[in-house]
Amino acid sequence: MKSLRFLGVAVMAILCAVPSFAQSDIEVFGFFQSFATHSFRTQKQTLPMPGAVTQEMNIDNSVFSLQQANIFASKDLGNNFGAFVNLEFVNSYSSDRGWGSLNLQEAFVKYEGSNSFNIKAGLFLPQFNNLYEIYNRMPLLPYIIRPFVYETSLSGLLPPEDYLPSRGLVQAYGFFPAGDSKIDYAVYVGEAEDSYIVSDKKPMEFRPDATGTSLVSLKTIGARVGVRSGGLKLGASLTMDSDNHRADTTLNSPGVGNGDIPRMRVGADLSYSTGGLTLNAELIMVNYTLTDAQLAVIKANQMLGGDMNKLFYFASLQYDINDQLYVYGVFNSFKDNFSSVLKENLVGISGGFGYRANDNVVLKLQLYRTQLSAKFPNAEPFKTMGIDGKPIYDLSIFSVYGGVSVAF
Numbered sequence: 001m002k003s004l005r006f007l008g009v010a011v012m013a014i015l016c017a018v019p020s021f022a023q024s025d026i027e028v029f030g031f032f033q034s035f036a037t038h039s040f041r042t043q044k045q046t047l048p049m050p051g052a053v054t055q056e057m058n059i060d061n062s063v064f065s066l067q068q069a070n071i072f073a074s075k076d077l078g079n080n081f082g083a084f085v086n087l088e089f090v091n092s093y094s095s096d097r098g099w100g101s102l103n104l105q106e107a108f109v110k111y112e113g114s115n116s117f118n119i120k121a122g123l124f125l126p127q128f129n130n131l132y133e134i135y136n137r138m139p140l141l142p143y144i145i146r147p148f149v150y151e152t153s154l155s156g157l158l159p160p161e162d163y164l165p166s167r168g169l170v171q172a173y174g175f176f177p178a179g180d181s182k183i184d185y186a187v188y189v190g191e192a193e194d195s196y197i198v199s200d201k202k203p204m205e206f207r208p209d210a211t212g213t214s215l216v217s218l219k220t221i222g223a224r225v226g227v228r229s230g231g232l233k234l235g236a237s238l239t240m241d242s243d244n245h246r247a248d249t250t251l252n253s254p255g256v257g258n259g260d261i262p263r264m265r266v267g268a269d270l271s272y273s274t275g276g277l278t279l280n281a282e283l284i285m286v287n288y289t290l291t292d293a294q295l296a297v298i299k300a301n302q303m304l305g306g307d308m309n310k311l312f313y314f315a316s317l318q319y320d321i322n323d324q325l326y327v328y329g330v331f332n333s334f335k336d337n338f339s340s341v342l343k344e345n346l347v348g349i350s351g352g353f354g355y356r357a358n359d360n361v362v363l364k365l366q367l368y369r370t371q372l373s374a375k376f377p378n379a380e381p382f383k384t385m386g387i388d389g390k391p392i393y394d395l396s397i398f399s400v401y402g403g404v405s406v407a408f
Contacts, residue, residue: 031136073085088105126186128164328352
């Protein structure tokens with residue numbers, strides 16, 4: 001009921017914000033997903049000191065959350081032009097209580113000239129891998145908790161800007177027929193990563209007058225090409241931008257003072273459906289180009305690896321038993337060489353089933369196990385303490401989720 005009341009208030013706020021709304025042809029629609037979960041967590045942490053003191057915690061907890069809600073508004077502007085707005089609410093958002101987050105994720109105008117040439121301009125999610133295009137359409141997804149880098153509730157642990165281009169400005173896109181197949185393309189220019197954007201959460205000495213504007217002229221350049229043929233969809237994505245490690249704009253980062261570090265994201269996606277079976281798989285590699293001076297700063301901290309590269313991949317298999325009932329399994333893995341803990345693979349294994357009550361409501365159940373085991377590097381001073389190569393952090397979480405996805 002809290003979810004429904006919240007969405008009702010949010011929709012009314014949008015309606016009231018546009019006086020002529022009731023007389024217009026603006027379409028308003030959206031999705032939301034709520035869940036309840038019970039988790040069993042075991043955590044062991046070894047302190048970096050002689051004797052290798054180990055602390056262990058066992059925690060059971062239950063949580064209810066409005067995981068995510070997206071409210072969309074679109075309008076046909078005539079002459080092949082259209083407008084689109086996307087508001088995203090995460091983790092039972094409440095400004096009064098300091099819960100979750102509210103994000104104006106998209107607000108753009110588009111021109112649909114033909115199948116082969118269309119343009120978007122404004123603020124939007126650029127094309128990058130298959131799941132990114134529908135990750136906030138929860139009723140279309142079989143699971144409750146999405147693969148790591150797409151799960152908005154995990155953004156505090158895995159900042160999305162490191163793996164996904166988040167702020168497109170201008171994009172040209174379309175497709176060309178090739179026999180029974182279609183060749184998709186998209187090329188775009190986007191804003192620099194979020195840490196370059198002025199925020200009122202940073203200390204005053206780092207904040208010019210206007211928040212929400214970029215401190216730099218750096219941009220993101222990206223592209224995606226893909227093939228669709230019957231139940232098969234293949235794609236490859238590429239972005240080039242910079243990761244912010246400037247001393248004057250970045251806080252509490254091990255790489256502070258390393259300036260702007262060139263970054264390239266490479267993505268690949270596969271989707272195939274046949275006879276009730278649907279296979280989805282994706283790969284994201286994040287590679288950094290480091291100068292000798294930048295590499296020296298990283299290596300000076302023995303807790304960090306020799307580079308900053310990251311790797312993420314997932315695969316899911318879904319079987320539709322009938323039009324209403326389906327089962328699925330998901331495996332995903334994440335590795336970050338720039339993290340003392342996430343240099344080892346963070347692994348998530350899950351499975352469950354869903355029931356489509358009607359075209360707009362999907363009931364879901366998901367079992368999820370997350371595992372991580374990190375070790376002290378084979379380097380000084382850990383060799384001196386005799387703890388090099390020994391576990392520094394062991395984490396195991398088993399969770400049971402029950403949720404509902406709603407389209408309205």
